[in-house]
Amino acid sequence: xxxxxLPGEQxxxxxxxxxxxxxLLQLSNVGQDGFIISTRAGELKHSANNSKWWIESNSRRYIxxxxxxxxxxxxxxxxxxxxxxxxxxxxxxLDGLAFEGATKRNRPNxxxxxxxxxxxxxxxxxxEPELECFDAQTRKxxxxxxxxxxxxxxxxxxxxxxxxxxxxxxxxxxxxxxxxEAATGLNGxxxxxxxDTRHIIAISRCIEAVDPDGGGLDESGVKKLLGTxxx
Amino acid sequence: xxxxxxxxxxEGLITIHSEISPMASTEYEPGRPSDEEVTMTRMLDKVIRxxxxxxxESLCIQAGQRVWHLRLTIHCLADAxxxxxxxxLAGIVAFKHFRRPEVEVVGDExxxxxxxxxxxxPLSMHHTPFCLxxxxxxxxxxxxxxxxxxxxxxxSAGLLSVALNAQRELCVVQKAGGVPLDPDEILRxxxxxxxxxxxxxxxxxxxxxxxxxxxxxxxx
Numbered sequence: 001x002x003x004x005x006l007p008g009e010q011x012x013x014x015x016x017x018x019x020x021x022x023x024l025l026q027l028s029n030v031g032q033d034g035f036i037i038s039t040r041a042g043e044l045k046h047s048a049n050n051s052k053w054w055i056e057s058n059s060r061r062y063i064x065x066x067x068x069x070x071x072x073x074x075x076x077x078x079x080x081x082x083x084x085x086x087x088x089x090x091x092x093x094l095d096g097l098a099f100e101g102a103t104k105r106n107r108p109n110x111x112x113x114x115x116x117x118x119x120x121x122x123x124x125x126x127x128e129p130e131l132e133c134f135d136a137q138t139r140k141x142x143x144x145x146x147x148x149x150x151x152x153x154x155x156x157x158x159x160x161x162x163x164x165x166x167x168x169x170x171x172x173x174x175x176x177x178x179x180x181e182a183a184t185g186l187n188g189x190x191x192x193x194x195x196d197t198r199h200i201i202a203i204s205r206c207i208e209a210v211d212p213d214g215g216g217l218d219e220s221g222v223k224k225l226l227g228t229x230x231x
Numbered sequence: 232x233x234x235x236x237x238x239x240x241x242e243g244l245i246t247i248h249s250e251i252s253p254m255a256s257t258e259y260e261p262g263r264p265s266d267e268e269v270t271m272t273r274m275l276d277k278v279i280r281x282x283x284x285x286x287x288e289s290l291c292i293q294a295g296q297r298v299w300h301l302r303l304t305i306h307c308l309a310d311a312x313x314x315x316x317x318x319x320l321a322g323i324v325a326f327k328h329f330r331r332p333e334v335e336v337v338g339d340e341x342x343x344x345x346x347x348x349x350x351x352x353p354l355s356m357h358h359t360p361f362c363l364x365x366x367x368x369x370x371x372x373x374x375x376x377x378x379x380x381x382x383x384x385x386x387s388a389g390l391l392s393v394a395l396n397a398q399r400e401l402c403v404v405q406k407a408g409g410v411p412l413d414p415d416e417i418l419r420x421x422x423x424x425x426x427x428x429x430x431x432x433x434x435x436x437x438x439x440x441x442x443x444x445x446x447x448x449x450x451x
Contacts, residue, residue: 060309085257 002043005055011036011044013053021054022065058158058212062087062187064123069144071152071185072131074114082110084118084131087187092129094118099133100141108133108146115147115191117183147183150193153204157188159211169219170210174203177226202229232343235291235298243290243298247275249305249318256310256381271315274405275305278360278394279322282402289355292334292341299331301354312381315392319362324435326354328442360402361431362394363424367410375420377427391417393424397432 005011011024013036020026023042028034038044042057062070064086072084072092080096094116099108110116118131135142155163162168163184174180178199183191192203209217209225217225233244251259251268259265264272278284290299303325305318330351335342366379366387375391376383384390389409394402401421406412 087257089253091257 002045002056004042005038005044006041007037007039009038011038011053013046013050015049015051017051019052021052023055023057024053056158058156060154060156060188060213062157064088064092064120064129064187066120066123067136068120068123068186069184070118070120070131070187071147071183071189071191072116072118072187073152074110074112074116076112084116086118086120086129086131086185087189088129090128092120092131094131094133098131099145100139110146115150115152117144117147117185117191119144143183147191147193150181150191151200151204153190153192153207155188155190155207155211156213157186159207159213160184160186160188160190162210163190163207170206170222173219173222174206174226178231196231198229198231202226202231205229232292232297233300234296237295240295241291242287244300245280245285245287245303246300247272247279247303247305247322249275249307251307251310251314254309255307255314258310267314270405270407271318274315274362274392274394274403275318275322277403277405278319278362279303279326282360282394283357284323284360285326286355286357292336293339297341301326301329310381312379312384313364316362316364316378319360319394320431320435323359323361324439327356327359327435327439329354358396358398358400359432359435360394360396361428362392362403363427364390364392365420365424366390367412369410371410377423391420393421395421395424395428397429399425 020036023038023040024036025039026034026036038055040055040057042055044053045056046053064070070086072086072094074082075085075091076083082094082096083091084094086092096107097103102108116133118133119136120129121132121136122130133144134140135144163171163182164186171182178194178196180192180194180199180203182203190207192200194200194203206222206225208214210222235242235244249272251265251271253259253261259268285301290301292298303322305321307314307318330346330353332346333344333349333352335344363377364379365375365377366383367375367389368386369388379387389406391409391412392403392405396402404417
């Protein structure tokens, strides 16, 4: 039921409550109903009742979208704000006070090179993206903020979406072997931490092996790979 | 086609333009050349221009008046480590692949034939240099790594770049700081580089031949 589309193709999607997901754009012409075109190359998918449509594609370049969680690296400080590299075309801006419980006197102590887990609060194609380190509704940290220690692994965007899926096998499989912490950003970066360096290397190798770009190993393949490692 | 500078009226001109844009990686900023960019520009210049890989005299059309000016532009699309080797390989293969329009000089008249009238002519190359980079690590028990990935390059203590051709002729040896090496080690590394250069040469020749086999057009 999935067809391959190229950017610029018109998609015939009709529903009363139509919701367009990533990769689809609605263009409106004056006087007539707007028509929907695809902006990415990939498989066109829709939900069972045809109300939600989206395009499944893979790439390594991140395009910021609002309310997505990303892993960023601080590259510079500009006044009270921090410039953070999230892998997008422009460096993102993070306000120095955009943390839980931060006041002018009580700021988090970030340095150039710190790794952060943040949420994209503002993303437009012509502006620099903006980040916040707290949850939108509860205004509490909820896991956002500085990530200390650990190691940053790069992967494709599809892999980071798979890692965020609670039913995916990889992280629970690794977690059953040794304790680990992981923070997955939708920008193709995963921060991992474990007590032993060899465990960290094992996690990073497994992520690269399961990545659809790097072979797409399945569960039994990963078990074999772990068997060859000295952990 | 341009007028040559008066001090070298019999040679063509080659300029190489390589700028790493932020498209290659978010580490590079536009306008401000990073260290790697400066090294890359200098090495490209040495390996492709100063080693006389392209025969500049064959680019001369009329002595003192008209010569071909070749302009090579390198766009880096993605940085996965070792951009230098990749850029040198791309530049050399581009010159080998390129075909220029054929020119006929009768007395003072110069006629340039369009590629659709007469088959374009390859550039005359003296030799084909390849650049090979080895990364050395602070822990001396780790052997050097050829063609480092991004992570290996970041963690390395020093890089040694060797440019040579398949005929065992060294063009450039560049080592800017890093781990101290003794002469035996460098000779060993050059031997490895020779083997790799021969392999690369074979691959390049095969692919270029395949490509040209597919480009024969018969004019009826």
